[in-house]
Amino acid sequence: MTxxxxxxxxxxxxxxxxxxxxxxxxxxxxxxxxxxxxxxLLIGGAMAMVIRMELFQPGMxxxxxxxxxxxxxxxxxxxxxxxxxxxxxxxGNWLIPMMIGAPDMALPRMNNWSFWILPFAGGILLSxxxxxxGAPAFGWTFYAPLSTTFAPDSTDFFIFAVHLLGFSSxxxxxxxxxxxxxxxxxxxxxxxxPLFVWTWLITSFxxxxxxxxxxxxxTMMLTDRNFGTAFFDxxxxxxxxxxxxxxxxxxxxxVYIMILPAFGVISHxxxxxxRKPLFGxxxxxxxxxxxxxxxxxxxxxxxxxxxMPVAGExxxxxxxxxxxxPTGVKVFNWISTMWRGSMTFETPMLWAVSFVFLFTxxxxxxxxxxxxxxxxQYHDTYFVVAHFHYVxxxxxxWSIIAATFxxxxxxxxxxxxxxxxxxxxxxxxxxxxxxxFPQHFLGLAGMPRRIPDYSLQFADFNMISSIGGFxxxxxxxxxxxxxxxxxxxxxxxxxxxWEGAKGLEWTLEPKAQYHSFNKPPxxxxxxxxxxxx
Amino acid sequence: MVDISVRKKITKIFWIxxxxxxxxxxxxxxxxxxxxxxxxxxxxxxxxxxxxNSEQVYAIDESRxxxxxxxxxxxxxxxxxxRPKINSMEVIPGKFYTTSYIAKNNTDxxxxxxxxxxxxxxxxxxxxxxxxxxxxxKQVFEPHQKIxxxxxxxxxxxxxxxxxxVSLSYNFFKIKS
Numbered sequence: 001m002t003x004x005x006x007x008x009x010x011x012x013x014x015x016x017x018x019x020x021x022x023x024x025x026x027x028x029x030x031x032x033x034x035x036x037x038x039x040x041l042l043i044g045g046a047m048a049m050v051i052r053m054e055l056f057q058p059g060m061x062x063x064x065x066x067x068x069x070x071x072x073x074x075x076x077x078x079x080x081x082x083x084x085x086x087x088x089x090x091x092g093n094w095l096i097p098m099m100i101g102a103p104d105m106a107l108p109r110m111n112n113w114s115f116w117i118l119p120f121a122g123g124i125l126l127s128x129x130x131x132x133x134g135a136p137a138f139g140w141t142f143y144a145p146l147s148t149t150f151a152p153d154s155t156d157f158f159i160f161a162v163h164l165l166g167f168s169s170x171x172x173x174x175x176x177x178x179x180x181x182x183x184x185x186x187x188x189x190x191x192x193x194p195l196f197v198w199t200w201l202i203t204s205f206x207x208x209x210x211x212x213x214x215x216x217x218x219t220m221m222l223t224d225r226n227f228g229t230a231f232f233d234x235x236x237x238x239x240x241x242x243x244x245x246x247x248x249x250x251x252x253x254x255v256y257i258m259i260l261p262a263f264g265v266i267s268h269x270x271x272x273x274x275r276k277p278l279f280g281x282x283x284x285x286x287x288x289x290x291x292x293x294x295x296x297x298x299x300x301x302x303x304x305x306x307x308m309p310v311a312g313e314x315x316x317x318x319x320x321x322x323x324x325x326p327t328g329v330k331v332f333n334w335i336s337t338m339w340r341g342s343m344t345f346e347t348p349m350l351w352a353v354s355f356v357f358l359f360t361x362x363x364x365x366x367x368x369x370x371x372x373x374x375x376x377q378y379h380d381t382y383f384v385v386a387h388f389h390y391v392x393x394x395x396x397x398w399s400i401i402a403a404t405f406x407x408x409x410x411x412x413x414x415x416x417x418x419x420x421x422x423x424x425x426x427x428x429x430x431x432x433x434x435x436x437f438p439q440h441f442l443g444l445a446g447m448p449r450r451i452p453d454y455s456l457q458f459a460d461f462n463m464i465s466s467i468g469g470f471x472x473x474x475x476x477x478x479x480x481x482x483x484x485x486x487x488x489x490x491x492x493x494x495x496x497x498w499e500g501a502k503g504l505e506w507t508l509e510p511k512a513q514y515h516s517f518n519k520p521p522x523x524x525x526x527x528x529x530x531x532x533x
Numbered sequence: 534m535v536d537i538s539v540r541k542k543i544t545k546i547f548w549i550x551x552x553x554x555x556x557x558x559x560x561x562x563x564x565x566x567x568x569x570x571x572x573x574x575x576x577x578x579x580x581x582x583x584x585x586n587s588e589q590v591y592a593i594d595e596s597r598x599x600x601x602x603x604x605x606x607x608x609x610x611x612x613x614x615x616r617p618k619i620n621s622m623e624v625i626p627g628k629f630y631t632t633s634y635i636a637k638n639n640t641d642x643x644x645x646x647x648x649x650x651x652x653x654x655x656x657x658x659x660x661x662x663x664x665x666x667x668x669x670x671k672q673v674f675e676p677h678q679k680i681x682x683x684x685x686x687x688x689x690x691x692x693x694x695x696x697x698x699v700s701l702s703y704n705f706f707k708i709k710s
Contacts, residue, residue: 149609170555177551182544212555216562231566234649235608235706242569246562309578309655 033090076140383443413511414490434468
C-alpha cells in the first residue's frame, strides 16, 4: 500500500482550471463528459419545457411557430448528440479501464481532444439561435430539401457542429476499441469481460461505421447549399429521397448506439441487487452483436411512406421484426436473473427494474410502428414521439441515472442520500409516464408531431402530458441536489458498497484513486469478479 | 507470451484498420449516390422509367388495353406553362406510341429547364420504356416561345396483367444558369 501512495502522490493531478484543460486521465475526462452531458440535458430539457408550455392549450400562446420548430429541432439534436451520447462516452471513460484492469485509456491525449471538441461543437450549435433567420427549424432529421433549399443561413453552422460532433464520437470509439483490445489485463479473456465493456465495444463498431455516413450526408448538404452540387436537388438530377436513405443508414445504427451501453449498465445493476449471477451471459453478448448487425439492414422502416415497392416494405418490415428476437433474449435474461433472487430495491435497482418495464413498452410500440401497413396510421404522429421517448428517456436516460447512483460511491468514495434518491425516483417515474403515456393516445387519434397548435379534441391529453412534463422537468433539480450533496457531504462509502456487486472496479479503494491498476489484476481475481460464471 | 516485435506489428495493422474504417465509411456515404441510381434503374424504385435505343419487336396481345394518363407539373416557380397535349390514351402493351407535351415560356428571358419523369404504380416503372423523350436533355425556352416536345414510348408486355392503369408525370425544374 505504501508504494501505491508514493506513486500516486508523485502523479497527483494539477491544481486549478488547467488540470481540466490539460488532463489525460480517464477519470477526469469521464467526469468532464458527464458534466457536459448533464448541462446539455438541462439545456435540452429547458427547450422541452418551452415545447410543453406552448402545447399546454390549443392555439398559439407563447411563441411563434418558427421558434417552436427551432425548439423541437434543437431539443432533438442537443439530447441525442449533446446529452445521451456524451454521457455514455463519459461512463465508458470512467468505467472501462477500471473494469478491464487497465491503468488508463489507450490514447489519453486523443481522449482529451475528443472531449474538448464537444463544448465548441455544442457552442456553435447553440449560437445559431442568435443568428439572422434563427436556429435550424427542420427537425432533428434535417430532411432535404427543407435543410438545403429552404433552410436559414445558420444551417452551415449546424453542419460544421455535426462534423465536429462526429469527429469527437469517432475518436472516442477508436479509443475505446483500442483500450479494450490492447489495454485489457493479459489474463482477461474476451468472455471474461463485463457486459458494459462488451456493449461499449460493439457500440464503438457501430459508431465508426455510422458516424462517417452522417458526416458524408452533411457534407453533401454543404456542397448542395454552397457549391452548386445537386445530390438532393431533383433539378440537377439528384433525389431528396436519397437523403433519407443516407440519413437513416446512419440514423438507425445511431439509435442502437444510444441503447446498447444502456443494456450493459442494466446487466450490471440487476445481478447485483438480485444477488445472483447474470442469467445467460454469453447469450447477452451474442444478442448485443446480433442487434448491432441487424441495425445496419433495417433503415428504410423509417421511410415506409416514401413510396417504396411492396417488396421493399416487406423486407424492411420482416428485418425490423427480427430485432425483437435478440432484444427479447435480453429482457428475458434480466427477468430470469431476478427470478428467485434475494432482491433488494436500492435506488440503482429501482431505476433498473423500471428500465426493464418501461423500455419494453417502448420496444413494443417500436414493433407496432415497424409494421408497414399499420405505420401508415402512426407515421409522423405523436405515437412515434411517445415510442422514441419511451426508449430514449426511460431507456437510455434511465440507465444513465441508474449508472450514476450505482457507481457514484466508487467515483466519489461517498454515499448519496438514499431517502432523497428514492423520492426522486418515484417523482420521476410517475411524472415521466404522465408525460409520455398520453402521447400514445394523441398519436393514435392522429395528432401530428412537430406542430405548435392542434385541434380541440387533443386538448385534454396535451394538458395532462404538459403537467407531467413540468413535474418531470423539476425532478432534475432534486437530482442535481442529490449528486452535489453526495460529492460534498456524503457519508464515506465502502469499497464494495453493494453486497452482491461483482467486477474489478469494486476491488479498488472506496474512492478509486487517480491512477488505478498500475499492476494488472491476477487471473484468480479476474475469475472471481467475472460476470460469466 | 508473443514476441514483442510480432506484437508491435499486430498493433500496427490493427491501427491501420481502425483509422481506415471511418474513412472508408465516409467514402461509402458518397458511393451510395451511384448505387442508389443503379438500384432505381434496375428495380424501377421511385418510379424511375427506363430507356431503349431502338424499336424492338414484342409479342403483342391485341386484347390487352392499358390506360396511360399524362400529368405535368412545375416546381419552385418555374415560369413556363407546361401541359400534356392529350390527357390520356389507350395503349396495347408491346406497341410504340407517340404523344407530346406543350410548353410555353411567358417571360422575356431565356429559361433552361430539366424534366424529371415518374411512373405510378412503381411496379409499372420497370416496363415503361422510352425511345424518345424531352427529359433526356435539358430544354431551352426562348422568350415567349411555344414548343411541342415529343415523347415516344412502349409498355413492355411483361407488365403484370393486373395493372390496368399507368400514370406518367413530368416535373419541370429550373436549372440555374
